[in-house]
Amino acid sequence: MSDDAVNLTIGPICLQICPDAIATFTKHRQRCFFSRESGGQLFARVRGNNWEIVAATGPKTRDSRSRFGFRPHRPSEQEEIFEYHRLGYDYVGDWHTHPQDVPHPSPDDLESIRNLVRESIHHLPGFLLMIVGRDRFPKGLWCSFHSLDGSFVSGTVEPAAAKRR
Numbered sequence: 001m002s003d004d005a006v007n008l009t010i011g012p013i014c015l016q017i018c019p020d021a022i023a024t025f026t027k028h029r030q031r032c033f034f035s036r037e038s039g040g041q042l043f044a045r046v047r048g049n050n051w052e053i054v055a056a057t058g059p060k061t062r063d064s065r066s067r068f069g070f071r072p073h074r075p076s077e078q079e080e081i082f083e084y085h086r087l088g089y090d091y092v093g094d095w096h097t098h099p100q101d102v103p104h105p106s107p108d109d110l111e112s113i114r115n116l117v118r119e120s121i122h123h124l125p126g127f128l129l130m131i132v133g134r135d136r137f138p139k140g141l142w143c144s145f146h147s148l149d150g151s152f153v154s155g156t157v158e159p160a161a162a163k164r165r
């Protein structure tokens with residue numbers, strides 16, 4: 001049921017999120033009040049403005065997690081980026097969970113993705129931020145595209161388009 005691909009138009013990007021990545025989001029959704037936040041990285045097959053999210057990696061043992069925060073272990077993340085790059089995939093952003101039904105980024109979330117876009121070495125027009133809330137998708141999924149100039153747009157989910165194929 002929940003494992004169809006999800007299609008989004010988000011600023012300049014036509015995005016498809018593959019069922020594997022959706023399954024990772026669903027698995028880590030914060031069901032209980034006391035669940036801890038978790039998250040990871042997003043990898044895509046990039047063809048111009050068509051980005052196909054092929055993997056959302058899960059939390060790693062060295063990440064630090066609490067109910068209201070997720071702090072990834074950066075060296076492990078860099079290792080992951082090299083691994084996926086060897087397979088022909090690009091790192092395109094981050095995801096994490098929130099203890100909210102319909103998730104919205106915190107000021108810290110926006111600040112850190114803005115810094116990431118500016119300070120990382122990459123050839124993309126920007127990065128994605130995805131936040132997994134407790135509601136079913138698409139309502140329970142925040143997705144935004146953060147440009148090099150510091151601005152961002154959030155995406156429109158088209159669940160019907162995914163069903164039609």
Ligand SMILES: [Zn+2]
Pocket residue numbers: 096097098105106109131
């Ligand atoms: Zn957050």
